[in-house]
Amino acid sequence: MPTISGLRRRGVTADALRAFACNIGITKYNGLTDVAVLEHAIREDLNTHALRRLAVLRPLKVVLTNYPEGQTEELDAVNNPEDPKAGTRKVPFSRELYIEQDDFMENPPPKYFRLRPGGEARLKYAYIIRCDEVVKDASGKIVELRCTADLDSKSGGANAGRKVKGTLHWVSAAHAIDAEVRLYDRLFTVPEPDAAGEFKQHLNPRSLEVVTAKCEPSLKEAKAGLRYQFERLGYFCLDCGHPPSTLSQQLTFNRTITLRDTWAKEAEKK
Numbered sequence: 001m002p003t004i005s006g007l008r009r010r011g012v013t014a015d016a017l018r019a020f021a022c023n024i025g026i027t028k029y030n031g032l033t034d035v036a037v038l039e040h041a042i043r044e045d046l047n048t049h050a051l052r053r054l055a056v057l058r059p060l061k062v063v064l065t066n067y068p069e070g071q072t073e074e075l076d077a078v079n080n081p082e083d084p085k086a087g088t089r090k091v092p093f094s095r096e097l098y099i100e101q102d103d104f105m106e107n108p109p110p111k112y113f114r115l116r117p118g119g120e121a122r123l124k125y126a127y128i129i130r131c132d133e134v135v136k137d138a139s140g141k142i143v144e145l146r147c148t149a150d151l152d153s154k155s156g157g158a159n160a161g162r163k164v165k166g167t168l169h170w171v172s173a174a175h176a177i178d179a180e181v182r183l184y185d186r187l188f189t190v191p192e193p194d195a196a197g198e199f200k201q202h203l204n205p206r207s208l209e210v211v212t213a214k215c216e217p218s219l220k221e222a223k224a225g226l227r228y229q230f231e232r233l234g235y236f237c238l239d240c241g242h243p244p245s246t247l248s249q250q251l252t253f254n255r256t257i258t259l260r261d262t263w264a265k266e267a268e269k270k
Contacts, residue, residue, distance in 0.1 A: 009239065010256045012042055015045050016045035019044065042256065054170065057213045062129070065132070065147065067094075067149055074090040074091070075091050091218075098214045099123075103166075113166040114168060118130070124169050129149045176215060177251070185209075224238050229259070236254060238254075
């Protein structure tokens with residue numbers, strides 16, 4: 001629920017709420033403020049201090065056929081580009097990876113810059129890869145991509161300056177940890193649920209979705225009170241004191257807010 005207690009549990013900070021209050025000002029009359037104003041204040045606050053981490057919410061396996069089996073690299077990843085003092089961390093990279101299912105399309109529309117058959121994309125902090133083969137199960141579902149990596153395209157390599165339009169986040173399959181991730185969204189589908197009949201008719205059926213994500217191993221050390229940006233996805237915090245729905249999982253993260261206002265895009269489509 002969008003209560004103060006609920007916002008705190010989701011990772012909204014007091015600073016974000018104060019900024020929101022300052023932005024809307026004080027009035028003697030009842031008024032309605034677009035929830036996007038609150039969400040903007042939350043994003044502005046978290047962007048400055050949230051630690052960046054790699055996590056894949058809906059994993060699709062990628063095998064780099066020209067990368068040595070059994071080899072692991074430690075790549076440098078930025079903790080927060082807004083704060084140089086936050087430094088860097090090491091992220092493991094190996095032959096088998098996970099990317100987001102949404103970052104691959106077999107028959108993409110025009111101006112699709114992520115991975116496609118025969119197409120290229122850069123793995124953040126790592127190499128440019130090309131999709132050579134799509135592996136499907138008996139039902140036709142895509143279960144694996146077999147790709148080739150340009151091993152000279154990493155920072156410091158001969159092809160480090162080569163440009164491709166798409167950049168994807170990823171995690172190493174051999175090193176990834178599982179976490180339950182609760183994807184909270186707006187509770188209602190309309191700005192004024194009471195204005196048009198029974199408010200229950202406007203409840204958002206996707207206000208909560210629970211997924212099992214693959215996360216970089218450093219998130220094993222996630223701490224209560226810290227906020228994280230799962231790169232390209234949104235802002236998250238550790239849910240402390242509330243066990244995951246499956247006993248085999250040790251970590252649970254709550255989504256504070258998406259990285260961008262997806263509701264505005266939906267409104268534009270209408």
